[in-house]
Amino acid sequence: MPDKFLAKTYGLSSAEETRDHYDKWAASYESEVEENGYVTPGRIADALWSKLPEPQTPILDFGCGTGLSGLALRRAGFEVIDGLDPSPEMLDGARAKSAYRALDLLDVNDPAPVAKGAYKVITAIGVLGTGAAPPATFDVLMNALERGGLLAFSYNDHTLADPHFTGKLNEWLDCGAARLLFREHGPHLPGQNMGADVYVLEKA
Template identity: 85%
Template sequence: MSEKFLDKTYGLSTTDETRDHYDKWAASYEAEVSENGYVTPGRVADALWVKLPEPQTPILDFGCGTGLSGLALRRAGFEVIDGMDPSPEMLEGARAKAAYRALDVLDLHDPEPLAKAAYKAITAIGVLGTGAAPPATFDLLMNALGRGGMLAFSYNDHALADRHFTGKLNEWLDCGAARLLFREYGPHLPGKDMGADVYVLEKA
């Protein structure tokens, strides 16, 4: 029986620990999330397409992992997708899918890894939350967008229960720096009885 990694994810604390975890998980990642019914990539991709039905608009899939999110974005209608992920092993899986125009390793120690206003939309699918990207990543993504740019992302039940993550979202909304275009709670990993909110924000 292959080693299981999913339940260990939510106890990770440092960036290096997280990258190492995902490197080790890469080979069995898709099988494990699939057996638990992972549906969030499709939910986020479909939500973004409703707000931005532009096939040729370049999309950045931040934290793309093995490329399940890239496939979901392609199924939704997007044709120009770039991916970034801190795990080289995960990126190997993404390369095999031919869903991306370009794939790059994300340097977790670079305070500004994203070019400003390079993309009209950024996705962070299953990325922001406990055991993955920390709350400060929300600011990084929003600051990388130009005015009118969109961030499509998910918060699973763990993130929704953590005020540091929900607080980041509310900081942008409460001061009018972003506008909420879409929010819907639904399934995330049904096999773990876990749900998630899916959001689309527009930067003011």
């Protein structure tokens, strides 16, 4: 019986620990999240398409993992998707799906891993949160967008309970640096009785 990794995810405390965790999880990641009914990729892709139904708009799938998010974006109608992830093993899974135009390894120590204006749309699907990317990553992604660019992402229930993450979102909204286009709470991992908020933000 393969090891279970999901329950261990939310206690990770460093970028290196997180990368190692996902490297080890890569082979069984999809089976474990799918047996728990993982629906967030489809929810985010559909929300993004509702605001930007443009198939040829290049999208950066930040933290693309094994490519489930890329497949969801494809199903929604998007056709030009690049992926970035810190786990080489996860990227191997993404390559096998042929959902991406390009796939690159993310250097977690790079303070600006995405060139400003390189993408009109960035997705962070199941990426921002406890045991994954820290709150500062929110700034990294928003700063990589030009005015009018979109960030589509999720906060699961664990993350919604952490004021460091919700506070980071509110920093951008409260000062008018970003505009909320879409927000909806719904299922995330039903098998774990866990929900998530899905968001689409526009940089002001």
